[in-house]
Amino acid sequence: MLAEQRQQQILDMLASRQVVKLKDICQQTNCSASSARRDLQLLEDQGALVRIHGGAKAKHDLQRELDMTGKSTQNVSAKDKIAQLAVAKIADQEVIFLDAGTTTLAMVRYLQQKQHLTVVTNGVLHASQLADQGIRTILVGGMLKNTTKAIVGTKAVRDLQHYRFNKVFLGANGVHDEYGLTTPDPEEAAVKQAAFAQAEETFVLADGSKFEAVSFVKISDLEQATIITTDLSRAVFDKYSRQTNILEV
């Protein structure tokens, strides 16, 4: 039996029952314990299952999705560094807003350090992970965008108008001196704007590749936000820091 077949069979077994014993794998696939262990190791690294003593257990959908979205994106280390710097700006007891997006998602695991936070978000994945970490979480209501699992629409925008945030953290796909902060989706842009309007202080998380780029819909001008970024060339840094606050990791 081929290695891939074996691994597929392990996943199949996990799908039907919740756990598999190592012995069962050996028996089913007719291989040695060593090979079975290797497969389990591999599949765990891929985030497809969780190894336990004596075998493995299945992950839940949301769990799997979370570390998929975490790993599949590029610039993982850059995002992570940006996220850490962003979290460092937060004080205990504050009320913050987290935009739905992968960079803000990276912030979540570091939020555990903080005490008595209240986090408002429009990201379903964000909310789920925040809940797992025992953080007081408020989810905005409204239509769910199926692709990104972000809550959008007029309901979401109106909900946001009832809150006031100490700090707001947004992702942006384009950062440009003339066209400001931009993002591809009009509905998500509206949510970002609404959060922006309720913020005492706004931080935009954007790695170096987003600079000088323009996306479809404008969120706001540069001046009103602090941009947290990384890997910026000297020239670009100088150019933009004349217009706005830039924090580089």
Place this chain on the structure above:
Amino acid sequence: MLAEQRQQQILDMLASRQVVKLKDICQQTNCSASSARRDLQLLEDQGALVRIHGGAKAKHDLQRELDMTGKSTQNVSAKDKIAQLAVAKIADQEVIFLDAGTTTLAMVRYLQQKQHLTVVTNGVLHASQLADQGIRTILVGGMLKNTTKAIVGTKAVRDLQHYRFNKVFLGANGVHDEYGLTTPDPEEAAVKQAAFAQAEETFVLADGSKFEAVSFVKISDLEQATIITTDLSRAVFDKYSRQTNILEV
């Protein structure tokens, strides 16, 4: 049996009856008293149960907590059958509400058969899976309950008052001729009530074990809902069908 499996089973047993004896654990899982004790110790440290002389007792919302993390393996087939019958009651184009709970979660995968549904829910897990299936989904706003990933609180209740549902599907932990429909958590009960009030027609999903049981907070009387269930004894069926509509799988 693997250690984790054993611990899972202990929690399952606790969820259905309120207490377990050490002996029962040994018998059910076919392990020594030492191992059973170790498991209880571990689970108590995790805060999942309270140890008592001779065994352990459940914490209050263990049932729902277990359910919602998807870890419960109890009554899977019964839940699935109930879910299918419930979905069969839905027509294309309708607007429905799904309560946060395992049985309603089981409905989600069958909803794909229907055309142009709009689904409103207060369950984050439900919403996520609905989005995966490309179903138009609206998530209620409000506080996230960390253990069950259900959205609760006054915000959620008020949100619901703006909608009107063709059909509402609720889970309940207790179905009793005198005390009506009951559930353990007051906040979730409030959400259920709010959904109830906006429904043209309400269905309560409850397997046979919930009958004659009373939980902490009352949701409503029996008369106003149709109860979808399974595995009911003749006597119980007759008794309750005098008071309300009962659909048995």
Place this chain on the structure above:
DNA sequence: TCGCTAATCAGTCAAAATCATTCAAACAAT
């Protein structure tokens, strides 16, 4: 209330099972 008994408990220990790691053999592809 008091003591008594039987059951249950926490802690220790050695045996058994499982684990990570290494290594050589088998195999496939150039």
Place this chain on the structure above:
DNA sequence: ATTGTTTGAATGATTTTGACTGATTAGCGA
């Protein structure tokens, strides 16, 4: 042939297990 990959066996380390110990507890009858 040679290189790289996969496999299964072997190793010692780690974890889990069940039995055993004396201490603690609940229940009961006086």
